[in-house]
Amino acid sequence: MSAPVAPVAAARTASPVAAEAPRRRTRGRRSARVKLVIGGTIVTAYVLAALLAPWIAPDDPLKQHIVDLLHGPSSTYLLGTDAVGRDEVSRLLYAARIDLPVAALVTVLPCLLGTALGVVCGYVGGWLDAVVMRISDLLQAFPMYVLMIVLVFSLGPGLRSLLISFTLVGWVVYARLVRIEVLRIREAEYITAAVTAGFRTPRIIVRHVLPNTLRQTVIYLTSDLVFAVTALAAFSFLGFGIQEPTPEWGNMIAGADPYMAQHPLLTIVPGLVITVLALGFAFLGDGLQDRKEQ
Amino acid sequence: MNGRFGFVARRFVSLVPLTLGVLLLTMLLLSLAPGDPARMVAGPRAPQSQVVAVAHQLGLDQPVWQRYLDYVGHVVTGNLGTSFKTGQSVAGQLMDQLPLTLALAGFGVLLALVLTVPLAVAAARRPDGPVDHAVRLLAVFGIGLPTFWVAIMAIRLIALPTGWFPVAGLGDTLSSHVSAFVLPSVVVALSILAPMVRSLRATMIELHEAEFVLAARTLGFGGGSLLRRFQIRNAISPLVAVTAAQAGYALFGTVVVEVAFTLPGMGQGLVVAARTQDFPLVQGYVVVFAALVVALYLLADVVTAVVDPRVRIAA
Numbered sequence: 001m002s003a004p005v006a007p008v009a010a011a012r013t014a015s016p017v018a019a020e021a022p023r024r025r026t027r028g029r030r031s032a033r034v035k036l037v038i039g040g041t042i043v044t045a046y047v048l049a050a051l052l053a054p055w056i057a058p059d060d061p062l063k064q065h066i067v068d069l070l071h072g073p074s075s076t077y078l079l080g081t082d083a084v085g086r087d088e089v090s091r092l093l094y095a096a097r098i099d100l101p102v103a104a105l106v107t108v109l110p111c112l113l114g115t116a117l118g119v120v121c122g123y124v125g126g127w128l129d130a131v132v133m134r135i136s137d138l139l140q141a142f143p144m145y146v147l148m149i150v151l152v153f154s155l156g157p158g159l160r161s162l163l164i165s166f167t168l169v170g171w172v173v174y175a176r177l178v179r180i181e182v183l184r185i186r187e188a189e190y191i192t193a194a195v196t197a198g199f200r201t202p203r204i205i206v207r208h209v210l211p212n213t214l215r216q217t218v219i220y221l222t223s224d225l226v227f228a229v230t231a232l233a234a235f236s237f238l239g240f241g242i243q244e245p246t247p248e249w250g251n252m253i254a255g256a257d258p259y260m261a262q263h264p265l266l267t268i269v270p271g272l273v274i275t276v277l278a279l280g281f282a283f284l285g286d287g288l289q290d291r292k293e294q
Numbered sequence: 295m296n297g298r299f300g301f302v303a304r305r306f307v308s309l310v311p312l313t314l315g316v317l318l319l320t321m322l323l324l325s326l327a328p329g330d331p332a333r334m335v336a337g338p339r340a341p342q343s344q345v346v347a348v349a350h351q352l353g354l355d356q357p358v359w360q361r362y363l364d365y366v367g368h369v370v371t372g373n374l375g376t377s378f379k380t381g382q383s384v385a386g387q388l389m390d391q392l393p394l395t396l397a398l399a400g401f402g403v404l405l406a407l408v409l410t411v412p413l414a415v416a417a418a419r420r421p422d423g424p425v426d427h428a429v430r431l432l433a434v435f436g437i438g439l440p441t442f443w444v445a446i447m448a449i450r451l452i453a454l455p456t457g458w459f460p461v462a463g464l465g466d467t468l469s470s471h472v473s474a475f476v477l478p479s480v481v482v483a484l485s486i487l488a489p490m491v492r493s494l495r496a497t498m499i500e501l502h503e504a505e506f507v508l509a510a511r512t513l514g515f516g517g518g519s520l521l522r523r524f525q526i527r528n529a530i531s532p533l534v535a536v537t538a539a540q541a542g543y544a545l546f547g548t549v550v551v552e553v554a555f556t557l558p559g560m561g562q563g564l565v566v567a568a569r570t571q572d573f574p575l576v577q578g579y580v581v582v583f584a585a586l587v588v589a590l591y592l593l594a595d596v597v598t599a600v601v602d603p604r605v606r607i608a609a
Contacts, residue, residue: 145546271443278438
């Protein structure tokens with residue numbers, strides 16, 4: 001679909017309406033920056049909320065005010081209290097201290113495992129590559145969540161199961177992504193140069209191959225965080241996630257759902273909190289992707 | 295072998311090792327579960343001799359490879375075992391629940407497709423124009439919305455106040471069956487829509503700039519006929535690929551949506567089986583879900599081969 005004789009650089013940006021291309025590119029660059037700023041601001045705000053929760057939260061997230069069950073919003077309880085009388089705002093803030101690090105872990109662990117396997121498979125190849133790729137075919141035949149539910153079923157609900165199941169399921173995409181990048185990089189002249197210079201394979205992998213795969217991995221990792229944030233909440237909703245009384249946005253929604261008629265904010269606000277954070281990561285991922293394409 | 299049937303037949307054969315692997319992995323994963331299944335069936339206060347008898351009866355005293363072969367044999371003949379809790383046939387229960395889940399996922403995917411095509415075509419018509427920006431923003435939102443929360447909101451904010459749709463379950467009459475599917479299907483569709491729109495939009499923009507489209511334009515094709523005869527036709531293969539991937543995702547969407555709307559499908563069944571530690575039942579669900587995904591990919595390959603001759607020739 002691209003012109004056979006066009007120089008590489010020109011072919012990338014050339015469009016039939018050539019005059020439009022530069023304008024579109026600057027506009028694209030600006031929209032990439034806007035996305036990065038919006039995403040960065042949202043994520044920074046959440047991280048700050050998590051870090052400062054003990055100081056800015058008005059109340060102990062576990063303290064039950066027995067006389068104020070399902071209390072409406074007031075000056076004492078900004079968003080009211082839940083079914084056992086706990087302050088909603090404090091629980092939302094403290095939940096950030098659970099949801100953010102857990103979301104980060106369930107994304108970074110598969111990324112590390114997948115990157116390691118992808119680099120080795122792509123660079124070394126051979127039977128190891130064949131075995132790992134067949135295993136990843138197999139894992140992709142399962143609907144991801146079904147596999148996760150089964151793992152959590154096998155290992156029991158809670159943090160440990162979440163970490164293990166996300167890692168065992170999530171590494172596949174990273175491994176494939178990195179492997180393809182490595183196959184491309186392996187043919188590059190600077191790798192041939194490094195091999196000719198007599199550098200040992202581990203050094204070439206760590207110093208020359210790995211850094212060049214990072215960009216693509218980081219882009220995927222950012223959009224994977226969107227999935228992690230919503231999936232963690234979904235697991236809580238199904239009863240396989242972080243368990244009560246630990247405040248977590250997903251289990252807050254599940255716990256408040258039966259009382260939606262009396263106190264709708266308890267269900268609506270944690271959902272919005274999850275959505276906005278997911279949007280933050282989505283904007284960051286999009287911005288990084290757009291910037292890479294230019 | 296060649297032609298359409300040869301291509302499909304070869305794809306079919308290649309699924310055999312995949313299916314065997316799926317069964318092996320299912321068994322291995324479930325063997326991670328703590329506790330002795332025989333003890334669970336016999337009951338916590340049963341004497342050790344009875345537990346041993348149950349283990350023998352369930353074939354748990356056999357070596358792993360023997361159990362695997364037995365299991366494969368049973369699955370091939372349609373026997374998925376019996377539930378620990380109810381003693382009923384797993385295959386029977388799954389067959390009862392399968393139609394609902396398939397219908398829900400199917401309606402969801404169809405609805406998503408119906409929404410994807412006009413949105414993506416409209417957005418691609420003028421890249422970076424106002425419509426394009428609106429569609430892309432919607433797509434970002436679509437990715438960030440937690441499906442189960444959307445389902446809860448749909449129940450509380452639409453189904454309850456209007457009374458147009460049943461709040462839970464299917465109801466008894468045909469019309470209540472139909473209306474019970476509306477909101478869940480919409481939620482499933484929304485959960486898979488965004489990546490489909492993004493993908494088709496990107497394809498359409500690429501096609502706008504393709505040389506054969508430029509050639510067609512030079513020959514005087516324009517507007518609708520250019521779109522239909524040159525662009526949409528060439529966009530079908532990538533659309534089928536992303537739809538297949540998203541349909542697999544929709545199967546999970548149905549788990550959450552069925553739980554939220556308390557619909558008696560496989561998704562809700564899986565969650566209940568996992569909560570009650572019903573080992574053979576969970577195993578059955580996993581096998582059937584995996585089989586559905588494998589079948590889905592096969593279907594996608596077949597559709598692609600039918601609409602796009604290049605795929606057949608390349609394979």
